[in-house]
Amino acid sequence: MAASPALGQHSLREQNIALVAREIFGAPTPVSRADVAAATGLTRATVSALVDRLIEARIVVELAPAPARRAGRPAVPLAPAPRTIISLGLEVNVGYLAGTVLDLTGATLATATVPGDFHASDPAAVLARLGALTAELLAAARAVADGARLAGVRVALPGLVDSATSTLRVAPNLGWAELSPVDTSAIAAHTGSAPITIANEAKLAALAQVPALGAEAQTASSFLYVSADVGIGAAIVLDRELFLGGRGWSGELGHVVVDPAGPLCQCGATGCLEQYAGTDAVLRAARLPRGSSVADLLRAVADGDGPASAALDRAGHALGAALADFVNLIDVPTVLLGGAYSELADLLEPVILAELETRVLSAPWSSFMVDRAPVGVGAATIGGARASLADVLDDPTPWLVGA
Ligand SMILES: [Zn+2]
Helix, strand or coil: CCCCHHHHHHHHHHHHHHHHHHHHHHCCCCECHHHHHHHHCCCHHHHHHHHHHHHHCCCEEECCCCCCCCCCCCCCCEEECCCCEEEEEEEECCCEEEEEEEECCCCEEEEEEEECCCCCCCHHHHHHHHHHHHHHHHHHHHHHCCCCEEEEEEEEECCEEEHHHCEEEEECCCCEEEECCCCCHHHHCCCCCCCEEEEEHHHHHHHCCCCCCCCCCCCCCCEEEEEECCCEEEEEEECCEEECCCCCCCCCHHHCECCCCCCECCCCCECECHHHHCHHHHHHHCCCCCCCCHHHHHHHHHCCCHHHHHHHHHHHHHHHHHHHHHHHHHCCCEEEEEEHHHHHHHHHHHHHHHHHHHHCCCHHHCCCEEEECCCCCCHHHHHHHHHHHHHHHHCCHHHCCCC
């Protein structure tokens, strides 16, 4: 297909400015225009012109020059601009509403968590409260970032979400189903023309675990993130990017079969992992009173309670077996535990590792890593805010002055 020359040039410039922005934002330490030219293969003159536009748009800032190593002008380091473009990540969880505002440097400008009980809740009422939280968070962020532009809003929901059509198919634990589209007008009332995208909670929480480029990496760049609540959420991150699958519905680890003859699951199948390792199932098997928490479970295990220890052990083995299937299939040996699994990580890790060592064919030549996810509370809000900022870098052109 032959594009008209004008269109071709236009899109080439858009691609080049994205390339330059990515180079500046992805560098472990601030780079100069010359560094960007060397890394991208663009000419010094082209890079300089594009960098100037990014500076004018307040996407990039110039830092104080480092002393010159040789004669001549010292190189001017370039870095993400603080407090100019911001993004908002929101989350609806069964136990709380939360939100975080980040800027392009990754700094948190505002964050809040509002506890509540949203089990079997009314979507309209909950989304109205999320709208009020949006207003509070943006006001707090703008108090420290006057005139900042809002890149976008991501709303994390614990269920099957079709982001492209803004449809929530089902969020069993909220009791929400077939919201097509999810009505985000209460949020939009405070966000102007910024795009609002709904997404799955575990996917966004996984994005928050991706290590910063150049930072001393605590985490591998490919991993499975698995988090427990009543249900089990999971997300696959390959080389720092989410693997979403056809419609973004990958990672339903909770409905991987552990025992076809096992108990009936909410989804209609039998013997799903959720029936062994979801928090409700574990607390039930531990024979703890209704309304008990994961902290109660931990206490019971520490007190040497038999059923509690057995329930947690069974959950660990089931989880380990399901994860072994995953590692056998895609050869990613790192598992990060989030949500309630984060609290249980010390007890679950050895059991999961034992299952991996037994069940993964490549185990003798592999080293597995099972660890607590580095970002805990509010992970989905941080991941959501990061995703909106990544959109700006993928296509900076609409953010340029005069665009
Ligand atoms: Zn199921």
